[in-house]
Amino acid sequence: MSEQMTAKVDVDLAQPSILSRRNPLRYVMLLAGLAVLVMLPYWIYPPVAMDILCWGLFAISVDLLLGFTGLLSFGHAAFWGGSAYCTGLIATHWGVPFPVAVIGGAVFAMLIAWPIGYLSVRRTGIYFAMVTLAFAQMLYFIANQARDLTGGENGLQGIPRNFFGIEAVETDPFYFYYVGAAMILVGILVAWRVVNSPFGRVLTAVRDNPARARALGYDVERYKITVFIISAGLAGLAGGVFAVSHQFASLQELMWTTSGKVVLITVLGGIGTLWGGLVGAGVVVTLEDYLASSGFEGIGLITGTIFVVIVLLFRHGIWGTARNVLRRYVLERRGRQRD
């Protein structure tokens, strides 16, 4: 399964990026991206804008495994939700500023990712997906039973949002967005660094041909565990910010539907594109938010239809398709110049 899934994306990655370091267009696009990030809460209701970034980083963490290592994790809700609860507990009981709590949550996600990763990376494809799903379900039932700690199905409510006594950030979602966005941005940069590093190159090699990577002397399993833990940490960072933003953590965060939603966002945005996750999250979260007040009763029907259409018509996702169009345009122009 994973071979089929990755076969179509590695063609893209094998080609050198059109936007090389010297190309000014690269910086124009980076700046445009940052401008969108800054302006988002002016266009969209701030708590919803925060949700988009959280789900975006969550999707990026899944893409790190799915697109760059060829592992489809169907249990990432364990790290997102585990961190949400842990962040909430730290913030509630110790009253620390929320960035500290979120980091604590992310570290917790990485800690639980180590044994889960150790046991699951030995399998690939559907087996890997099922093993991760099983662990996530385990965590879901633990959280459901440990009601003294988690509040059971009532959820962990009223998580404080302490931030060094700066009241605007603590109470107003608009200002909170910028602190949350800064933390998400750090996560995105980590993911970007991982992908564009020698380590990331090895991951791609492991994805495309594990046997050859092993023959070259790379410890394939160790690389997989490491990226699994990094991915869990990023999912945890996103989940922590999400919990602080909503001021609660509920069982919904650990539910398998959450794992499904984030895979959907990743595929929608484009597997193996990294940035696609943010675009996918933008589409899914805004759509969900819009449909919630639209009075329309078949919300699942619409998101499902969009998913089917994207998978059938734009197999590389939104970002992947846009990138391919741009690449074709640039290459054609270069070709014409050479003539």
Place this chain on the structure above:
Amino acid sequence: MRSRTVQGTVAIAATASLALAACGGAGGPQSGGSSKLTDDKLVIGLLNDQSGVYKDLSGPNSKVAIEMAIEDYKAKYGDKAVAKDIEVVTADHQNKADIANSKAQEMYDRQKADIILDVPNSAAALAVATQAKNKKKLYINIGAGTTALTGASCNKYTFHWAYNTSVLARGTAGTITKAGGKKWNIVYPDYAFGQDMNKSFTKEITTAGGTVGQSIASPFPSDNFATFITKAGEGDPDVIGSMHAGGDLINFVKQFNQSSLKGKVQLAVGLMFITDIHSLGVDQFAGTQFTDAWYWNFDAQNKKWADRFKEKTNTRPSFAHAANYSAAMNYLEAVQEAGTDDADTIVGKLEGKKINDVFLRNGEIRKADHAVIHDVYLAKVKSSAPEEWDYEDIEKTIPASEAYGEANPACSMS
């Protein structure tokens, strides 16, 4: 080199954004107008499940109920009405607490909702209670059953109108035991709601002089209850109590009916809505006892309202519809009395108010924990329905004080 450039850009962008935010102040608090009503109108927000399992219980038809309240209010006060322009905004939380949370904030901040109504699903209900407290705006919960709303999570702006899980326990367990069903076996789903229900049922049964032979935990969710039903039949009990809800309840009852226990042992259910009976069919539930907060065919007053409701929706109202009507109506009355939509003033008007209306009988908005107490009913499912939705025989009215007991000691309003 490359990463340093990016970091620099990020730093600049972050600084710029903070500066922008400080100047723009788009999210800052806004001052109220000079009118008695903010924005010269009242906005009632309805936040519930409009596409999932609770769609029939409250869902879109609750909007119809609220509009009936507005109609009645306008008819009653005419030109003297304080609120002339009343708007209802709705959102579908899809049973997801995070969507409920964002939508509640949006309703209070952007859509200028003065009050939010309904919100089934306990995690969603509690999340909205936190927002009501933060924004200092009114919130009347109807659809959720958790006692935390009037307990640990209670606050000045949150009211709980229709029922809660301890009322169900007092109503069903207490009443049936006193009527002679002394020996109980309980089957409950093994998660917070089920454990709570088991605990409160056991307490009420023993207080009323009965005994609980076994409390059997079943995994949640589950579709095979055969072993648990067999086990529950051991020891020759008078009553088997099922604490399941929703899909689990339907499976449990189906399998109970197929077992040899049907007809020999009374089945009592912890949490059941008229919509559950409707979806499974009245014959499947026949003879089952449960506590209902309101029933449309109980008396002439209810029937009259239900007829009006049916004209508009072509269906009979559930207790949640009537409760939404009652909550909206009493809120509008309080606005009329206070002459303003200021939340603190309205809370003052509502607290301690004694109410008798189509939904609340011997009702009182209890000041101590904001539970709205009222008479509830022990119902028995009919063996056949004379007309669609006519499923219940009301066996006993349980007085408000008995059903609700003392104010929740876990609640502190400050």
